Amino acid sequence: MAEFTMELNDEQKEVRDWLHGFAADVIRPAAAEWDEREETPWPVIQEAAKVGIYSLDFYAQQYFDPTGLGIPMAMEELFWGDAGIALSIVGTGLAAVGVLANGTEEQIGTWIPQMYGDANDVKVAAFCSSEPDAGSDVASMRTRAVYDEAKDEWVLNGTKTWATNGGIANVHVVVAVVDAELGSKGHASFIVPPNTPGLSQGQKFKKHGIRASHTAEVVLENVRVPGSCLLGGKERLDQRLARARERAKTGGERVKNAAMATFEASRPAVGAMAVGTARAAYEVALDYAKTREQFGRPIIDNQGVAFQLADMRTSIDAARLLVWRASWMAINGKQFTAAEGSMSKLFASETAKKVTAQAVQILGGNGYTREYPVERMHRDAAIYTIFEGTSEIQRLVIARTLSGMSIR
Numbered sequence: 503m504a505e506f507t508m509e510l511n512d513e514q515k516e517v518r519d520w521l522h523g524f525a526a527d528v529i530r531p532a533a534a535e536w537d538e539r540e541e542t543p544w545p546v547i548q549e550a551a552k553v554g555i556y557s558l559d560f561y562a563q564q565y566f567d568p569t570g571l572g573i574p575m576a577m578e579e580l581f582w583g584d585a586g587i588a589l590s591i592v593g594t595g596l597a598a599v600g601v602l603a604n605g606t607e608e609q610i611g612t613w614i615p616q617m618y619g620d621a622n623d624v625k626v627a628a629f630c631s632s633e634p635d636a637g638s639d640v641a642s643m644r645t646r647a648v649y650d651e652a653k654d655e656w657v658l659n660g661t662k663t664w665a666t667n668g669g670i671a672n673v674h675v676v677v678a679v680v681d682a683e684l685g686s687k688g689h690a691s692f693i694v695p696p697n698t699p700g701l702s703q704g705q706k707f708k709k710h711g712i713r714a715s716h717t718a719e720v721v722l723e724n725v726r727v728p729g730s731c732l733l734g735g736k737e738r739l740d741q742r743l744a745r746a747r748e749r750a751k752t753g754g755e756r757v758k759n760a761a762m763a764t765f766e767a768s769r770p771a772v773g774a775m776a777v778g779t780a781r782a783a784y785e786v787a788l789d790y791a792k793t794r795e796q797f798g799r800p801i802i803d804n805q806g807v808a809f810q811l812a813d814m815r816t817s818i819d820a821a822r823l824l825v826w827r828a829s830w831m832a833i834n835g836k837q838f839t840a841a842e843g844s845m846s847k848l849f850a851s852e853t854a855k856k857v858t859a860q861a862v863q864i865l866g867g868n869g870y871t872r873e874y875p876v877e878r879m880h881r882d883a884a885i886y887t888i889f890e891g892t893s894e895i896q897r898l899v900i901a902r903t904l905s906g907m908s909i910r
């Protein structure tokens with residue numbers, strides 16, 4: 503087990519500086535354009551693929567860093583560049599984590615490479631769990647997967663919504679109900695391979711922020727996938743369902759559902775994204791406050807402004823520490839006894855919302871215009887308290903973990 507450390511080693515610093523260079527030279531200069539276009543920035547993803555930032559190898563290397571700091575460091579730097587473009591670069595990762603968390607070695611080896619494609623032909627992937635009537639309340643999911651034993655195929659029907667890369671993905675990972683009586687314990691994840699008939703994109707959403715990231719409905723109409731596309735395989739699913747049925751009768755050990763296994767692993771990473779956006783806005787505000795003069799002196803020469811900057815930086819550093827702690831715990835197999843993953847996502851996302859709002863205020867009229875990036879960063883930051891579990895749901899998870907009670 504790696505000791506918890508707040509100091510990056512030389513190798514990590516090298517990777518961080520390399521990512522920072524890409525974020526500063528490639529992502530940040532393209533941010534305003536793709537935000538206005540509200541389209542997936544394919545050329546930037548391709549650029550990232552060429553230098554090795556958009557690849558399974560890169561994320562696997564960061565993921566298995568025993569200090570746990572590889573992923574949060576990468577997320578912070580890329581999202582410091584721009585949240586919308588960075589989400590287009592790392593959005594595939596959520597689907598990849600869905601496969602890593604629930605799939606067999608063979609499934610991991612077959613599908614994850616197809617999620618990324620290669621530098622000459624980049625692809626993206628989508629993780630589709632949310633539905634119009636099943637956002638926070640995952641147990642209300644309606645998309646059904648029915649097994650056709652004669653053909654060894656699963657038949658999927660339903661409508662997914664708010665899926666990052668939904669409809670434009672090469673590979674979709676779809677969570678569906680296989681046993682409606684078991685609530686969220688009766689869910690399973692499926693791979694929908696490229697060009698499978700019956701899967702189509704519904705509405706593409708026009709959003710408040712992260713507008714360079716594609717968010718859409720995914721409609722599944724009699725989508726047939728081979729039995730081998732059930733993540734984890736049929737035998738493991740049958741065992742898991744049998745345990746869940748037993749528990750429903752007797753109240754035994756807890757069984758994790760498929761979507762939750764994905765989210766637990768990814769929450770600190772979302773916290774790190776929020777830290778990146780918050781830091782970006784703070785840096786712009788600090789520079790601005792030092793150079794903007796009113797009443798014959800820089801505005802930072804007023805405690806009213808300087809103290810805001812002090813609070814912003816303090817919150818950002820505190821958020822990063824929570825994220826790093828959760829990431830270190832996760833990679834070293836330490837159990838989240840106080841929902842530390844949720845804690846890190848909650849605090850970092852609320853920090854990003856607050857800090858970006860403060861940055862707009864410090865830039866005054868300029869902060870409110872698209873001439874300066876804090877306006878975009880403020881819009882972008884609002885997503886962190888919503889996706890992968892809203893702040894209220896994180897508080898619910900933390901409170902339930904601390905109390906051992908089913909607080910509602």
Ligand SMILES: Cc1cc2nc3c(=O)[nH]c(=O)nc-3n(C[C@H](O)[C@H](O)[C@H](O)COP(=O)(O)OP(=O)(O)OC[C@H]3O[C@@H](n4cnc5c(N)ncnc54)[C@H](O)[C@@H]3O)c2cc1C
Nearest residue numbers: 629630631632637638664665666717888889890891892894
């Ligand atoms: C840009 C974007 C990208 C997304 N990407 C994906 C993706 O790739 N894949 C995917 O599957 N999903 C994705 N989502 C969906 C996202 O995870 C959901 O929006 C989120 O889980 C919240 O669900 P909801 O929108 O239905 O809100 P609701 O669940 O309807 O919640 C509405 C409000 O009620 C509050 N609330 C609900 N229940 C409780 C409670 N018990 N106690 C207290 N407050 C409560 C919530 O906190 C929230 O403030 C994305 C969403 C967006 C906007």
